Amino acid sequence: GAGVSQTPSNKVTEKGKYVELRCDPISGHTALYWYRQSLGQGPEFLIYFQGTGAADDSGLPNDRFFAVRPEGSVSTLKIQRTERGDSAVYLCASSPIKGTNTGELFFGEGSRLTVL
Amino acid sequence: AQSVTQPDIHITVSEGASLELRCNYSYGATPYLFWYVQSPGQGLQLLLKYFSGDTLVQGIKGFEAEFKRSQSSFNLRKPSVHWSDAAEYFCAFRWGSGNTPLVFGKGTRLSVIA
Numbered sequence: 001g002a003g004v005s006q007t008p009s010n011k012v013t014e015k016g017k018y019v020e021l022r023c024d025p026i027s028g029h030t031a032l033y034w035y036r037q038s039l040g041q042g043p044e045f046l047i048y049f050q051g052t053g054a055a056d057d058s059g060l061p062n063d064r065f066f067a068v069r070p071e072g073s074v075s076t077l078k079i080q081r082t083e084r085g086d087s088a089v090y091l092c093a094s095s096p097i098k099g100t101n102t103g104e105l106f107f108g109e110g111s112r113l114t115v116l
Numbered sequence: 117a118q119s120v121t122q123p124d125i126h127i128t129v130s131e132g133a134s135l136e137l138r139c140n141y142s143y144g145a146t147p148y149l150f151w152y153v154q155s156p157g158q159g160l161q162l163l164l165k166y167f168s169g170d171t172l173v174q175g176i177k178g179f180e181a182e183f184k185r186s187q188s189s190f191n192l193r194k195p196s197v198h199w200s201d202a203a204e205y206f207c208a209f210r211w212g213s214g215n216t217p218l219v220f221g222k223g224t225r226l227s228v229i230a
Contacts, residue, residue, distance in 0.1 A: 004159070031215040042122075042206050042220035043160070050215060059217075091160070095215055104150065105218060107160040 002026075004108035006092050012114045013082055021077040021111045025094030031055075032075050033105060034067055035091040043091055049075060050097075082115045089113075118143045120207050122221035129197050130229055137192040137224050139207030147209040149190040150218065151181055154204045163205075166190060177201070202228045 005024040013019055025032050030051055035043035045059040051072045060066075064082075069075040079086055089112050093105035119142045129135050141147060151163040164175025171183040181192045190207060204225050208218040 033217055035220075040222075042208075042222045043218075045217040045219065048215065048217050055215070056217065093160075097215065104162040104165060105160075107152075109157070109159040 004092055004094055004106055006090075006108040006111050008111055009109065010112045010114075012116065014116050015082060015084060017082050017115075019079045019082055019113060021079075021090050021092075021113070023075045023077070023092030023094075023108060025073065025075070025092070026096075026106055028096060029094035029106070030072065030097045031095040032069060033093040033095070034075070034077050035093065037089045037091055037110070039088075046077070079113075082113075084115050087113055087115045118147075118209070118211050118219055120209050120219055120221040122205075122207055122224050124224045125222070126225045126227065128227040128229060131199050132196050135192075135194045135197045135201070135226070137205050137207075137226070139190045139192065139221060140188050141190065141207075141209050142188065143209065143211055145211075146183075146185065147211050149181075149183060150208040150210075151175065151179070151190075151192050152206045152208060152220075153177075154206065154223075156203075160206065163192070197226075197228055199228045199230070202226055 007022045033048040034046040037043045047057040047067050049069045064080045066078045089110040091110045093107045121140045149166040152160040154160050163179050166173050166183045204223045206223045207221040
């Protein structure tokens, strides 16, 4: 597709359930990022990938959160044993690799997660 | 720790009036600086960015921003606001080149009145 695609756009789940959020980056972009945006806050970094490997996962809040990018393209953010505090919009972004990349991140529209 | 501060949570301006949104960063060296806009139901869109060189940068939709090293600031300006500019605005920075993640401020919500 032309832009970053995220599915589902909306997800409502019950406390304790498992959730997967998918991100399809812009074709050819090798860097992929996950952010979380709570109501009234700015995006908060979770994890980013260079190709298939997680280059920095320091933003993951705890071990209930995990992300993969097995083929260096699509990524899945996985949340186990969801809690009400996990409710937020989860944003995915991608970026091309350049020699010294100081360029922008291209964001998807986000997946809104509501945990009841 | 590196951080970015947007002191104004919400600003209201009249259509046609000028606008300035404030952004300050905390970092030991000159970071790479960005302004993004988020309209309801839409993804974040880049307005402009600063890496080096001329400290006044021009962006899309008539926006500009000025980097002031002495004040650690990167304020966003527009000389005449349009109703369609109503949105959430985020300042962000990156502390290195390559693909290090952006650090975002909490945002400033802009309302535009007739």
